[in-house]
Amino acid sequence: MLDVSSLTKRFGGLVAVNGASLTVNEGEIVSLIGPNGAGKTTLFATIAGFLKPNEGSVVLDGQDITGHKPHEICRRGMVRTFQVVKPFAGLSVRENIAVGAHTRIAGREEALEFAGKIAAHVGLTPLLDQSAGDLTVAGRKRIELARALATQPKLLLLDEVMAGLNATEILEIVEIIQQIRDSGVTILLIEHVMQAVMKLSDRAYVLNYGEIIAEGSPVEIAHDPKVVEAYLGHGASERMKSAGGADA
Amino acid sequence: MSMLTTMSTGNMQRIGWAVLIGALLAAPFAIHSGRWMEFIELTLFAALLGQGWNILGGYGGQYSFGHALFFGTAAYLQALLQYKLGWSPWLTLWIAIGGSVAVAAFVGFLSFRYGLRGSYFALVTLAFAEAFHVLSRSLVSVTEGGRGVQLPLNQDPEQALATFQFTFAGPFLSEAGYYYTILIFLLIGFAVTGWLNHSRFGAQLQAVREDEDAASALGIDPFRVKMSAICLSAGVTSLAGIYYVQKFLFVDPGIAYGPGKSVEALFAAIIGGVGTVLGPLLGSAFIHIVGEFAKETIGAMLGDRPGVDLILFGIILVLMLAYMPRGLVGLVELLWRKLITKRGGGNA
Numbered sequence: 390m391l392d393v394s395s396l397t398k399r400f401g402g403l404v405a406v407n408g409a410s411l412t413v414n415e416g417e418i419v420s421l422i423g424p425n426g427a428g429k430t431t432l433f434a435t436i437a438g439f440l441k442p443n444e445g446s447v448v449l450d451g452q453d454i455t456g457h458k459p460h461e462i463c464r465r466g467m468v469r470t471f472q473v474v475k476p477f478a479g480l481s482v483r484e485n486i487a488v489g490a491h492t493r494i495a496g497r498e499e500a501l502e503f504a505g506k507i508a509a510h511v512g513l514t515p516l517l518d519q520s521a522g523d524l525t526v527a528g529r530k531r532i533e534l535a536r537a538l539a540t541q542p543k544l545l546l547l548d549e550v551m552a553g554l555n556a557t558e559i560l561e562i563v564e565i566i567q568q569i570r571d572s573g574v575t576i577l578l579i580e581h582v583m584q585a586v587m588k589l590s591d592r593a594y595v596l597n598y599g600e601i602i603a604e605g606s607p608v609e610i611a612h613d614p615k616v617v618e619a620y621l622g623h624g625a626s627e628r629m630k631s632a633g634g635a636d637a
Numbered sequence: 638m639s640m641l642t643t644m645s646t647g648n649m650q651r652i653g654w655a656v657l658i659g660a661l662l663a664a665p666f667a668i669h670s671g672r673w674m675e676f677i678e679l680t681l682f683a684a685l686l687g688q689g690w691n692i693l694g695g696y697g698g699q700y701s702f703g704h705a706l707f708f709g710t711a712a713y714l715q716a717l718l719q720y721k722l723g724w725s726p727w728l729t730l731w732i733a734i735g736g737s738v739a740v741a742a743f744v745g746f747l748s749f750r751y752g753l754r755g756s757y758f759a760l761v762t763l764a765f766a767e768a769f770h771v772l773s774r775s776l777v778s779v780t781e782g783g784r785g786v787q788l789p790l791n792q793d794p795e796q797a798l799a800t801f802q803f804t805f806a807g808p809f810l811s812e813a814g815y816y817y818t819i820l821i822f823l824l825i826g827f828a829v830t831g832w833l834n835h836s837r838f839g840a841q842l843q844a845v846r847e848d849e850d851a852a853s854a855l856g857i858d859p860f861r862v863k864m865s866a867i868c869l870s871a872g873v874t875s876l877a878g879i880y881y882v883q884k885f886l887f888v889d890p891g892i893a894y895g896p897g898k899s900v901e902a903l904f905a906a907i908i909g910g911v912g913t914v915l916g917p918l919l920g921s922a923f924i925h926i927v928g929e930f931a932k933e934t935i936g937a938m939l940g941d942r943p944g945v946d947l948i949l950f951g952i953i954l955v956l957m958l959a960y961m962p963r964g965l966v967g968l969v970e971l972l973w974r975k976l977i978t979k980r981g982g983g984n985a
């Protein structure tokens with residue numbers, strides 16, 4: 390469904406994404422993990438059209454969308470959420486979600502009604518009439534998710550929708566994401582919460598210093614020495630083995 | 638319970654609108670003082686300017702400091718095509734609207750194509766208005782320069798409608814013709830903003846105002862939305878220019894493109910409440926009442942000092958922005974909610 394090949398994005402001298410390639414197949418949940426500053430968000434932004442890549446290509450459903458505008462890409466069925474949430478603070482929760490719904494629904498009443506349905510899926514029903522600016526972190530993360538869902542995407546790119554949530558909230562979101570996948574939406578997600586990555590993903594990619602350093606099932610990834618080193622520093626993998634092979 | 642309150646609020650709103658529009662329609666029958674009617678007419682005029690500005694500034698978050706550009710272009714086209722070519726005002730008004738929208742498309746394209754936002758956009762609109770100001774003064778062969786364009790007064794009642802001039806239009810229209818002209822134009826402005834509140838385009842425009850990146854992630858093309866908004870905004874503002882020329886039969890560079898109209902538009906909308914249907918009318922009424930009051934009191938103390946009222950408005954604007962960013966409409970809503978909760982508490 391999504392084919393990213395040798396994508397490179399530079400900011401001046403800094404190479405934030407360096408020749409990254411990845412594939413997402415229909416119906417999968419694929420995770421993208423990596424240490425802070427690895428370039429995950431930049432990779433998302435480049436895939437979704439917010440940044441122009443310096444090299445490489447993005448192909449969605451067999452069509453080259455490299456360098457297309459974000460709104461065009463959204464209309465083709467790929468939508469991203471923002472790690473730093475961007476609620477429309479002056480609008481109510483329902484109106485926020487309706488903005489997404491309007492991508493495919495012209496009528497105002499229909500869009501507002503559809504927003505109500507989406508809100509029910511992500512547990513926002515009690516907050517529908519509140520101003521989006523008044524919500525807690527957890528609420529705002531749900532708005533990001535709900536608005537994206539309301540565009541009726543084929544492929545959903547989620548950037549750390551669990552950051553800042555407590556354990557219960559994380560369990561709820563994990564369940565919601567599973568339901569979204571079961572409803573036929575393919576998902577690529579960036580996540581630091583490893584427990585969620587293990588539980589949700591069919592496959593995972595690891596990004597470090599802008600390069601994909603590993604790919605595989607979550608379990609394979611967790612035991613990959615390169616990955617352990619990326620997270621814990623050079624030589625960590627050796628140290629861990631000699632310390633008795635603790636699970637990552 | 639909350640369902641009941643929202644329903645009654647909705648009905649209240651509808652009733653409020655009906656009363657307001659009914660009162661405005663009936664005003665000439667009830668008010669026989671020419672001075673008062675003139676006062677209300679000027680209030681509606683400033684409300685229309687404010688409503689034009691509000692479409693782009695209030696709903697779209699793109700604060701223009703140069704809306705005189707759209708007022709003045711329409712005023713000049715409306716005046717010059719009649720004056721120089723002898724065209725019917727009913728034909729020139731379409732060209733006036735079209736010309737204004739074309740200028741808006743040009744300025745919008747330059748600004749939005751290159752991603753100008755916030756104060757940069759405000760400065761660009763201000764600069765364009767000033768450029769047109771200078772041009773209208775210097776292109777004497779086209780615009781008659783600083784002397785301005787004076788249209789001949791029609792004194793034949795038979796020709797009143799054909800010339801779109803009501804001064805000699807018979808007993809009723811000579812009193813109320815211009816009043817109904819500005820009222821109809823303002824109702825068009827209300828209709829446009831009302832539509833923004835209940836349409837996909839309006840939702841997308843407000844989304845762009847709140848966050849452009851989030852909007853574009855959700856399938857909205859901010860450039861297209863802002864272009865549409867500036868054109869719509871100019872179209873409504875141009876109606877004020879058409880009214881002005883038909884009423885005063887005169888336009889000159891200062892009236893058309895000077896900062897006065899830009900400021901009036903912005904004041905009315907911001908004081909009344911940006912991004913609301915009623916804001917510009919409330920703001921305009923407030924400004925005119927306070928202005929009149931200031932003239933009476935401060936004028937009596939200091940003698941006639943033009944500009945004193947502007948200083949006062951400047952102070953009010955700053956206080957507004959600091960303490961009441963939602964303007965008078967926000968204040969009214971707050972009081973209304975207090976009233977409802979009190980009433981609800983009383984019933985319980």
Ligand SMILES: Nc1ncnc2c1ncn2[C@@H]1O[C@H](COP(=O)(O)OP(=O)(O)OP(=O)(O)O)[C@@H](O)[C@H]1O
Binds near residue numbers: 423425426472
């Ligand atoms: N617009 C930008 N201009 C310049 N440098 C940037 C820009 N955006 C990101 N960077 C840099 O690119 C690198 C990758 O940042 P990015 O936000 O993609 O990392 P990340 O993997 O998402 O990190 P985190 O897990 O903290 O979210 C960082 O060094 C960051 O400072």
Ligand SMILES: [Mg+2]
Binds near residue numbers: 429430
């Ligand atoms: Mg990130």
